[in-house]
Amino acid sequence: MLATVHFLYPQPSVIGGFLRVGHTGHRRLEALHAAGKLNFNRFVFDAANIVKQIELLKALTASGCEVVLDPQFAEMAVVGKFESSVSRLPWANPNAPWKASDFGRESNLDPARR
Numbered sequence: 001m002l003a004t005v006h007f008l009y010p011q012p013s014v015i016g017g018f019l020r021v022g023h024t025g026h027r028r029l030e031a032l033h034a035a036g037k038l039n040f041n042r043f044v045f046d047a048a049n050i051v052k053q054i055e056l057l058k059a060l061t062a063s064g065c066e067v068v069l070d071p072q073f074a075e076m077a078v079v080g081k082f083e084s085s086v087s088r089l090p091w092a093n094p095n096a097p098w099k100a101s102d103f104g105r106e107s108n109l110d111p112a113r114r
Contacts, residue, residue, distance in 0.1 A: 016042055017040070017042065018040075018042040018043060018044050018068065019040040019042065019043050019044070020043075020044045020046075020070075021043055021044065021045050021046070021049070021053060021056065022046075022049075023046065023048075023049050023085075026049075026052070026053045026056045029056055030055065030056045030059065033056070033059055033060065033063070034059070040065075041064070041065045041066060042065065042066040042067075042068075043060055043065060043066070043067050043068070044067075044068045044069075044070055045057060045067065045068070045069055045070065046070050046072055047069055047070060047071050047072050047086075047089055048072055048084070048085035048086045048088070048089055049085070050069065071089075071091065072086045072089065073091075076089075076091075076092050076093065076097060076098050077097050077098040077099070078097060079097055081097075082096070082097040
């Protein structure tokens with residue numbers, strides 16, 4: 001006996017997955033994309049790594065992929081993460097990881113403008 005499935009609501013669409021491009025391995029992803037073997041169409045790039053990964057970003061964008069840039073704001077408030085490459089981003093606090101007081105009325109920090 002076969003069962004008939006009756007949907008009470010419209011079937012949900014498939015949830016789209018994103019592939020986060022890490023700080024290494026982007027050359028391999030470029031090769032997979034060029035060979036037509038990269039089975040993703042949504043990608044997240046970290047802002048701190050974007051300069052060395054720009055060719056991959058351009059190739060993915062040109063082929064119609066969705067690309068999201070992670071500005072890494074949360075990492076700029078953590079000592080261990082700040083001391084890595086995120087401290088060199090233009091919108092980072094130049095002296096130390098962000099604190100809540102950096103965003104108060106008495107502060108002159110405007111990361112959005114940077």
